[in-house]
Amino acid sequence: MQNSSMPTVKNKGIYLLPNLLTTAGLFSGFYAVIASMNDRFEASxxxxxxxMIFDGLDGRMARLTNTQSAFGAEYDSMADMVSFGMAPALIAYNWGLSELGKIGWLACFIYCAGAALRLARFNTQVGIADKRYFQGLASPAAAAIIAGSVWVGQDYGVEATSVSWLFGLITAATGLLMVSNFRYASFKEIDWRGKVNFLVMLLVVAVFVVISVDPALILCCLFYLYACSGPFTTLRSVEKLKVSDVIGDEDVDTIIPTAESMPESQQQEKH
Known part of the structure; x- marks a missing residue:
């Protein structure tokens, strides 16, 4: 007779599907670095x-299939640091900032450090932050600004040396936006499993058609507008702008969620 009082042994291992998507995103970020080292900047x-596509899929797939895990959340953060922290910084340096010497790599470091701090701050605020907004520019959107700028430059034959100072300023400013307190719409309130009007689907088709006309320019413009929306949203939501509305945190180390205390729905949230 089986002893029912014996403790149940948990199955060891990791969930395949969401971590496979995370690995695909990590591979894409790593490939972007290799491509930029070989002067294939459009491919990078x-x-x-x-x-970014894989980064958006892995967490949602984990929630849809009920395969959230603390391992998946940590792995996702590591992959994001490579794909949206190191990779864009190196692409920016290889494309247009190497000519600036120390100024160039320092601008890239500001971006890279901003991405790391952004991800660390997000992880300490899981479960307590307002889901409707991101605090600071999300790292995938920041990476899209850098990648989109390089893509446009390549498509339109822009000499990187002619815009190196401007691009260095954009790179550093994007890094600072990630650690700012500006509020950015997270779009997490959208019910992806709900029903929508037929007109909405027509609008979605129209968006894809418009983007396909000139993907580099349109995607770049969209993410630049999104980056500008944070300061605009913050200024509209406060009566008097204070330093704390722009930069600084209140006790970011107060609550550090663990695998046990973290809600399952938040364990694979995006950054």
Whole structure:
């Protein structure tokens, strides 16, 4: 007779599907670095956008299939640091900032450090932050600004040396936006499993058609507008702008969620 009082042994292992998608995003980010080292900047920029697609799928797939895990959340953060932190910084340096010497790599470091701090801050605020907004520019959107700028430059034959100072300023500013307190719409309130009007589907088709006309320019413009929406949204929501509305945190180390305390629905949230 089986002893019912014996403790149940948990099955070891990791969930395949969501972590497979995370690995695909990590591979895309790594490939972007390799491509930029070989002066294939258009391919490297496109790889960043591909990594964004996988980054958006893995968490949602984990929730849809009920395969959230603490391992998946940590793995996702590591992959995001490569794909949206290191990769865009190296692409920016290889494309247009190497000519600036120390100024160039320092601008890239500001971006890379901003991405790391952004991800760390997000992880400490899981379960307590307002889901409707991101605090600071999300790292995938920041990476899209860098990748989109490089992609446009390649498509339109822009000499990187002629815009190196401007691009360095954009790179550093994007890194600072990630650690700012500006509020950005997260779009997490959208019910992806709900029903919509037929007109909405027509609008979705129209969006894809418009983007296909000139993917580099349109995607770049869209993410630049999104980056500008944070300061605009913050200024509209406060009566008097204070330093704390722009930069600084209140006790970011107060709550550090663990695998036990973290809600399952948040364990694979996106950054």
């Amino acid at each position: 920029a496109i790889a960043i956008f591909v990594a």
